[in-house]
Amino acid sequence: MYRYTRHYQGPIEAVIFDWAGTLVDFGSFAPTQVLIDAFAGFGIEVSLAEARLPMGLAKWDHIAALGRQAGVAQRWQAKFGRAISRDDVDALYAAFMPLQIAKVGQYSRPIPGAIELLAALRARGVKIGSCSGYPRAVMDRLLPFAAEQGIAPDHAVATDDLKPGGRPGPWMALANVIELGVQEVAACVKVDDTVPGIAEGLAAGMWTVGLSLSGNEVGLSLDELQATPVAEREALKARAEAKLYAAGAHYVVDTIAELPQALAAIEQRLARGERP
Template identity: 30%
Template sequence: MTIPQPDLVVLDMAGTTIDEGLAVYRVLEETVTAHGGTPSAADIARWHGSAKHEALRALLTPPGGTPLTDEALAPVVADFRARLTAAYAAQPPRALPGVPEALAELRAAGIKVALNTGFDRDVVDSLLSALGWQGDAVADAVVCGSDVPAGRPAPFMIFAAMERTGVKDVRRVLVAGDTPRDLEAGTNSGAAFVVGVLSGASDAAELGAHRHTHLLPSVAALPALLGLRDARTVAA
């Protein structure tokens, strides 16, 4: 079944539109460990989809302890950024299959496309440059976790995407991502459609436990969901 076309589609980056081999979570664990933390796999998983400076601060705060100040956190964030840049140089990220074509179809139909991510602007700029996605090549706006007061599950990146694309009605917005935090942010924003995609960090069982309107194998299936191509390619 197709759904009404939204005015804006807001998409996560790593794991949703971009395949970066889950390097960001390996690097997150490495950075926390290098700075004295002892994160478990479950600890890292709880921060999937988050703003990375928020994740680093939380993962380096012992139970009942005092969170790092911004000044103390700054070199940790710089270390994370350097490690992630090196990881991406060693294994360059690439667009997930069918995603560039899907984004082009959405935009050709008059639907605005925004990317949002927990990465800060420096990481995003280098990532988009490596993909050839600078400017308005594939999206009408790009919003980073460092652009807003709080990252997911707060809805502020979605609201910033609406502001930057001139979309005023959140009931005309579709949000999609591969983590529970993506779904929580979409729900918190009041978006009409909150779509989990199975191309990244979370499986159907994990995403299905959180409020959503649809689960899809990939962003590549969005044009079919919106009636822009054969709907038989859409998973229920």
């Protein structure tokens, strides 16, 4: 029977994962490349680096933030003679959605180590949640594809499932807590490759683990990363780690394959009565 204690000292109850750049899609290309394609349909060139800056936000918010970036805003002004408006964001979002639905599976191969990690967590009785900046229509396309590849969390929340909205607020992470029946939020770990995703976990009162090499902050495919000279790769890793730690991550590891070491450290701190 569950007993409330002032300082929880038990094991991790649940891990809440992001999707692109965390469980699937090494380098997080599905969201960024499709955003580039959507803007191109309006005659606006957007670079991959520009598209990555707001990563982690809900996709409507991502488009709006991208349209406000200095370079993109200047190009929009030059082409249309005015700043990007809410109606423009709606139109871009409407163009983005069918492209994202059509292409999400193309990019969403499991990240090495993800399948094995989920199996190990399940064997320990740890509940597996997930949430994403993807809207529900995209998640409904992604989930069966991911399940066929061996990635099947116990629960998945899309950014438009909840009225309050998505990241950096805590709502998607906390919706997992409710659905999974977790009794101690302090026994939950949020794993993400973006700053808004780390902020989400912190706002929800969870431990947070950032992923440096597999996600948006480095933004290279696995093949590209492996072909990168060691010194350059280490510099990219250090920059990503610094950004995720600055966002408040309790731990940062390279990819999901290295997550067990961070989870072990968190459980040691829980055993001492520490909280996130």
